[in-house]
Amino acid sequence: MAGKIRLFVGYLKAHWKVLLLTLVLMGALYLVYSLYGLPWGPAVYTSIIVFSAAVLFCTLSYRSYRKRVKLLLSLKQHANRYLGELPEPTGLIERCYQESLRLQEARCLQNEEKARKDAQDTKRYYTLWSHQIKTPIAAMRLLLGEPVLDTRALEQELFRVEQYVEMVLHYQRLGTNTGDLLLQRYPLDSIVKQALKKVSSLFIYKKLSVRVVPTQMVVLTDEKWLVFVIEQLLTNAVKYTPEGTVSIYPSPDTPDTLVIEDTGIGIRPEDLPLIFEWGYTGYNGRLDKRSTGVGLTLCKQALTMLGHTISVQSVLGKGTVVTLGLSREAFDVE
Template identity: 30%
Template sequence: MIKKFLIERCSWILLFLFTQLLFLFIAYIDSAIPLASVGYIIFLTALIFIIFLAVRYNIETPFYKSLKDWEGSLDLAGIAEARSPFEKIVKNSLADQTARQMKIYSKNRLALEQKKDDLLSWIHEVKTPMTTMHLMIERLDDEEAKARLAYEWLRIHLLLDQQLHQKRISFIENDLHVGKVPLEPLIVKEIKNLQSWCMQKGIGFEVDLQVDEVLSDDKWMAFIIRQLLTNAVKYSEASEIIIRSRMENGQTVLEVRDYGRGIDPKDLPRIFDKGFTSTTHPDQAATGMGLYLVKKAAKSLLIQIDVKSKPGAGTTFTLIFPKQNEFVSLTSM
């Protein structure tokens, strides 16, 4: 800050040095002016000027230091009190800008909330005809048509479910209810929902749960499992999907392993990025949101996600659940 202050006051310093040199020059060329006396005066004025700079530094810099450390939020409480007229202009301008931004923020937030509510309402409205459609499909006698329609129905259902959770993810902290979640019924339910798709692709499941309960939120845990199983089925063909749970270093570990086409090494670091889809096997229908939402939900639930994959050899998603005492922050939300 000292360097910046001196640069800011460079014109003052140059003006002072110029006047002192001018006095010396005049005393040098005019023999009537004693050079020693002028030198003494210059020494005193230089000392006073240095003291003046030090005093001004302590007066002026606190405001700008606080402005530099200010996080740019809408709260101006962190900015020091303005003393000089220029500082007051800066602070008043910031206050006016902040007030305008607050109004814009509130307006946009209300509009966003309204859009979210409208979309959620629409999704819930669509669920009624979707349920009716599912019942109608179940009553069909033509097994081939039944299987095709069930698959298309499932695709729509999964897209609606993903959209629903995408809108809820921003407020997940308000939607968490942490408790003991039994894994087996949750996994069996999600497998059953994917049954028509799995039969069409010749995919089976092997479930081996050494640990049958985890501390988590049942709704969001079901969503995470649903997305991982959907991905596994989507990129597999005529193979097994293995789901295992175990204890490791005092933590529950859940694995979902498929033997599908795998993930290219260059894509692996980006699979949780919003909107990212495979570069080696582009899928026009993919939204690139599934794993992004999984990562965000897992982070809120303190679940670590590890991914291992080899092209052509399948992919393994590993969920590492937190220890019980780590849930204090979650249960206190």
């Protein structure tokens, strides 16, 4: 009973202007008849007709209102994810409201799907990461049990552990907003030196030579992120280069472009278009059991966040060329 009363009161509140207008017109009719001294018979008949029409209109309108409210209440109880079938709009304003709701629903569904996919990727990544980091830890335990301690091999395994930890920290940062970015102008040669210093033990251990050509470039970027990207690319270059040279030099044809070139095993043509996909390891990654297929994906996402670009060209058996477009035009910073 209380629900019906609330429904009726809600109807009155929604249509009070129409009801008030009807009463005003009735009052105006009697006022005119009173002022002019006209006989009251036509006024009474007119009032009865208007009142009957108003009652009929309100009855039909109230039935429609009650039906629409019940439908909306039912949708409210069951629409956990979807709005469902809304009542037919009765006017332009209501239609606009419903269109806005549909747009919000579509946006929510898109965000929900993105969150679900991100959660799946995160779970997959941490599962891979937990398995991958066990390998260098187990290797260090074995090395520590040897009669003669191989410090160089131990350093390599420790370096891999540090890289895995740094990679997961950067992965977490990519999942947050970019408010912690520190965009400034940095000498690119200094950034390259920092990345080389981090991976120098890899070059020494594999006895690879490195050729660095000074760039004399100043780039607008985030120093930590760009160091991370170049470090990952150099690590890949060393990993897949049995012997030879890794070269770092500015592109002679394109300004604000850094090139990292190796003389390694190269990438198969069918793998090349997929190397930036999450978790894709390709043929080379399957040869190297430590590969997670995440490093290049993180590099791509980080560079996109910074407004930079990356492209890869490779010839199987001859080597790989990675080109970083570090153009400053993507940012409007004074």
